[in-house]
Amino acid sequence: MIRLYDFDLSGNCYKARLLLAILGVEYERRNVDFFPGLKHREPEFLAVNPLGQLPVLEDGDLRLAQSQAILVYVARKYDPSGRWYPLDSPEIAGQVQQWLGFAEGLTATASAARLADGMGFDFDAEAARDGAHKLFAVMDEHLWFQERQGQDWLAPGAAPTVADIACFPYVMLSEEGGISRETYPAIRRWTDRVKRIPGFVVMPGIFPAVLGSQ
Amino acid sequence: MADPLPDPFMLNQWFPISALQDVHDRPRRTTLLGEPLVYFRDGSGCRVTGADGRALPVLEQYACLWTTLGRPEGGLFPIPEYDEPDRRNIAAGSIGVNVSAMRGIENFLDMGHFPYVHTGILGELPHTEVKEYNVELREGGREIVATECLFYQPRASTVSTSGADVEYVYRVPHPTCSVLYKSSPMDTRRLDVIALFGQPTGPESFRGHMVLSILDDVNADDFISYFQLHIFGQDKPILENQMPKRLPLDPRAETPIRADKTSIMYRRWLASNGVTYGVIPAAA
The missing domain is CATH 1.20.1050.10 (Glutathione S-transferase Yfyf (Class Pi); Chain A, domain 2)
Known part of the structure; x- marks a missing residue:
């Protein structure tokens, strides 16, 4: 299943959750205690994303950081209509x-x-x-x-x-x-x-x- | 508009300025009642210095660092549960909110908003009724206590597995701090403790330090913190959209309903203690 390294109060993480929900895609939320724990700066998460930024999405062998990149990937992969990331024009x-x-x-x-x-x-x-x-x-x-x-x-x-x-x-x-x-x-x-x-x-x-x- | 000076009742209180886990060697800045402070940890413990470099009194209690700009009579209000060995004591997060600390406390005391703001967690439509409850002054008038507060909650805590009528007890032993007790899903004879300690940074802004002392042998600290932050995050836009940003103490300024009994007592108690900071005093 898709795994999302996620922090509840992060707007950038919410972007990914919002598109996944709209497209009806199931995924697992992995909570990273960005606040107050600052766990995004610790080695365990830096091994996932050396930039220490949330969210990160894992789907099969793919590991993707940057919320906008995640939106593009999720739309291209899971929206058969193609309308969420239109490329025709x-x-x-x-x-x-x-x-x-x-x-x-x-x-x-x-x-x-x-x-x-x-x-x-x-x-x-x-x-x-x-x-x-x-x-x-x-x-x-x-x-x-x-x-x-x-x-x-x-x-x-x-x-x-x-x-x-x-x-x-x-x-x-x-x-x-x-x-x-x-x-x-x-x-x-x-x-x-x-x-x-x-x-x-x-x-x-x-x-x-x-x-x-x- | 120049920031107002704190009234004597507010000035002579202890206030939280940080969770202890966030105090490090490297000094950090914060603000208390409009005064910029610096705090850090050295070999002998936590230190706080005021705007002119003077050392301020320090308490390390209830997972927080406390200080004062005045001369408090004695220490902090008691929370005996905090010392029970089988409890988890957790500083769940410190969040800045652009509204008076008293507005924050009043929201903490309110059950009526649960179904609308904390939908599916602390309340649920159509279970909107706030049943009759008691509120009184105790400890020689130093503390407000509300008891027998019952509310239907779909997911009252991190260890809840189903909805239940949950009993709440609220204490207000301090003008910007409140301690909430609620039925523990783990042990029906005991109560979980959730405290909101308000740090008034200015008359229209505060930092809310959330501290828990709960029975939960299942979840990790970060999940318990996540749950509290989720709830506080839902309150934040409601709080920040309140107008005026200071709490009006004139009983005619805002129209209370029966469910607001605790809030009515709280406003009256602030007025009787001569509080002018963070509030709009009633016209004499």
């Missing part, structure tokens, strides 16, 4: 990839602010918040124009893609880092759409579209 494939890169920026900003405020990590929370607001403004504008063209998702097309899964967690958890989404209405509508994708699951800090339903 070069234009769409490029845009999906662009938003996967954008998600790395969210990790460097919104996630860093959350780790600083919530778990006492020694990051510059103010700089991280400023960076996150710049990204949120870009994303909000993009989603607003998408909506004007009848598009619900980050990349063009009728269905959500790995781009939406990659960007969702640290947008949705941003308030834990002191980043309000009050002034980003198109982002708020988009997060609500993500929560209504069939098979959607929550993590601590993220509630279902209907409270008490999960």
Whole structure:
């Protein structure tokens, strides 16, 4: 069975759990005590990923780190429809990839602010918040124009893609880092759409579209 | 707005500033009541220094490092269970929350949110009723105690295998600390202890140190910590979206229901002790 080296409160780990759940793929969760134990810095986990980063996915002989890479692999391997990682149109494939890169920026900003405020990590929370607001403004504008063209998702097309899964967690958890989404209405509508994708699951800090339903 | 000075009742308390397991040789920084502190461990134990470099008093108790900026009368409130040899004492994590520590304590005392916020663990729809319970002052008015709190919980603890009506006892022996006792699935005659020790970093922010003293001979520490963090992680967005971020003490400021008896007593108790820090005092 697939094994996911996982930490419950990690948005990057949640990305992998979210796509696996939506696709109905069974997997085993291996808890790595990132906080408060800092076990990701210890030899046992460094043997799995020398970079000391979560998540890591193991499937047969494959061992894969980096949450965006895991999304790409899981979509290509377990989504026969191909719509979660669409490759037919070069234009769409490029845009999906662009938003996967954008998600790395969210990790460097919104996630860093959350780790600083919530778990006492020694990051510059103010700089991280400023960076996150710049990204949120870009994303909000993009989603607003998408909506004007009848598009619900980050990349063009009728269905959500790995781009939406990659960007969702640290947008949705941003308030834990002191980043309000009050002034980003198109982002708020988009997060609500993500929560209504069939098979959607929550993590601590993220509630279902209907409270008490999960 | 300049940060307010702590009132005498708050100033003269011991406060937790770290789990003991997180205190190392290398100094770390934190904040207590707006004052930046440094703490570290040397040959003789834990040390804490204040903003001007002065050495502050230190207690190492209940898996935490405690200090004070004032002159407390005596030591910490007792938790006798902590010394029972067959219990697992675990510091499950210290989480920063952008809301007043009193809001955090009040949320800890509330059972009404279980089915909605901790769905499938501490509560479940349609079991939303908070049954009648008792709340009183004890220890000469130094402590609030709520008893006979019964709630249906699908998965009350790490060793639960099925849902059950779980009995809770809450103690509030300190303005930003609460100790919760709940039926142990391992031994019906004994209670698990779950404490939330609040470190008010500012009037609208705190670090919650979660400490457990429980009967669990099955699970590893990291799973027990995982369970607590999972629950606290669910509370966090609810807490951080509360407005105002300080706890209003005027009884007319927020409308309580019968299930909020403990909270009503807590707010009254803070007011009667002259607390102004982290709260919005009632108009005179």
